[in-house]
Amino acid sequence: MTSPESSATPPHFLERLQNAGIEPGDSEELRLNKSLLMFATGLVSLATIIWVGIYSILGPQFSVTLPFFLQLLLAGNMLAYIKSKNFEFFRVTQLGLFLFWPFIAQWTAGTIVSTSGVVLWALLAPIGAILCIGVRQSMGWFIAWVTLTFVSAATDWYLADAAISLRADVPIRTTVVFFALNFVAVATIIYLLLRMSIEEKRKMQKGLEDAHRQIQIEQERSEKLLLNILPGTIAERLKNSDKTIADGFADVTVMFADIVNFTQVAANMSPSQVFAMLNRIFSAFDELAESHGLEKIKTIGDAYMVAGGLNEDLSDYSAAVADMAVAMRDLLRRDFAINASHLEVRIGIGTGPIVAGVLGKKKFIYDLWGDTVNIASRITSEGVPGMIQCDTMTYHRLATSFDFHEPQTIYLKGKGNMTVYRLIGRKGATDPDDNY
Numbered sequence: 423m424t425s426p427e428s429s430a431t432p433p434h435f436l437e438r439l440q441n442a443g444i445e446p447g448d449s450e451e452l453r454l455n456k457s458l459l460m461f462a463t464g465l466v467s468l469a470t471i472i473w474v475g476i477y478s479i480l481g482p483q484f485s486v487t488l489p490f491f492l493q494l495l496l497a498g499n500m501l502a503y504i505k506s507k508n509f510e511f512f513r514v515t516q517l518g519l520f521l522f523w524p525f526i527a528q529w530t531a532g533t534i535v536s537t538s539g540v541v542l543w544a545l546l547a548p549i550g551a552i553l554c555i556g557v558r559q560s561m562g563w564f565i566a567w568v569t570l571t572f573v574s575a576a577t578d579w580y581l582a583d584a585a586i587s588l589r590a591d592v593p594i595r596t597t598v599v600f601f602a603l604n605f606v607a608v609a610t611i612i613y614l615l616l617r618m619s620i621e622e623k624r625k626m627q628k629g630l631e632d633a634h635r636q637i638q639i640e641q642e643r644s645e646k647l648l649l650n651i652l653p654g655t656i657a658e659r660l661k662n663s664d665k666t667i668a669d670g671f672a673d674v675t676v677m678f679a680d681i682v683n684f685t686q687v688a689a690n691m692s693p694s695q696v697f698a699m700l701n702r703i704f705s706a707f708d709e710l711a712e713s714h715g716l717e718k719i720k721t722i723g724d725a726y727m728v729a730g731g732l733n734e735d736l737s738d739y740s741a742a743v744a745d746m747a748v749a750m751r752d753l754l755r756r757d758f759a760i761n762a763s764h765l766e767v768r769i770g771i772g773t774g775p776i777v778a779g780v781l782g783k784k785k786f787i788y789d790l791w792g793d794t795v796n797i798a799s800r801i802t803s804e805g806v807p808g809m810i811q812c813d814t815m816t817y818h819r820l821a822t823s824f825d826f827h828e829p830q831t832i833y834l835k836g837k838g839n840m841t842v843y844r845l846i847g848r849k850g851a852t853d854p855d856d857n858y
Contacts (some may be wrong), residue, residue, distance in 0.1 A: 452509075457618070459554045462615055470489050473607075476603070495519055518547070522544070528574060549612050551563040553615060553619050675816060679707070679750055679768070681725075703761060717733070743771055755808070766807040770804075777792050797813050797837070809844050812844075824845055825847060
């Protein structure tokens, strides 16, 4: 069977010529500069061979030493470049050959007219300098071409009669043909070089646009990931500053939800089943947090933490936390597609001052600290399955809109006796099943 490598079409000679000398670490612009100069070298070498052949066919005989010597110089310089990888030296010397050879050819053969304007070929030097070196650097090459052209014209002015008599064997028709050929050939090479340059730059531009779009996609993905970890305002501050993020809030409502008997239920499951179970439940909780305008802070094992009041989007954030707590409890009781193991949840809500900030610089997390957080966590762990327990501050804030059971006193280690209130639900919207 033919391997993919052997079945691939071998690169065209001109393509191999263009890519000769290109290094893996070259920039796109440097790659283009190298390709253009190698391509120009190939075109000039080919044109020189064709010119000698056409000139011989048309009749006049002349020495092929100069064209042959030019071929050797172009090829030798190109091979030296491929071996040394010194592109700076190569482009200066190669453009120098493009510039001086046509004038040398004219000076050894006759006048501008008798040589059919061969000096036009020297125009490839400033054009090549524009494409391969730079616009500003090409000015010197153009001035050199103009200067040499004026020198040749001035010399022809004084030596024209003698030169014409020396070259009387060249038919006028041959001279006219080669005038046309020189104009067409030089214009064609310039056209091909410009066309190649523009096409390659368009490819480079398209590549940059594609890369820019990919960067935008990755940036949006990164921002979305960051927003999944941090509140929007905190994510924006983290992107725009390296300073430590730590804020004090005078009033925040914090909720913890703890899945009851999770360890015992998970003991009889495979790791993938445990993950799938938690992922279904916590994903549903995430949707509830988003719909109520609250900030999910984190998950710790089988515990889920939410807060309201960290931004100015919600005025009645305590009620929003209470509504979410009721929705979480009812979700686990009634939606067994999500809660196939019929798990129950304990929920604790506390309201008061907290400190919030981002810890660390790697794998960072936005977290809350303070007595309010500790109380919400402790009354959660001391709660009854299926119950939502609130501290006194939360109760007073919700009492006009929510129904509660009679207050109870519980003992919290390190805090002593504390009064808690078991939330039933919104007034007028309670279910008889909620009255424990």
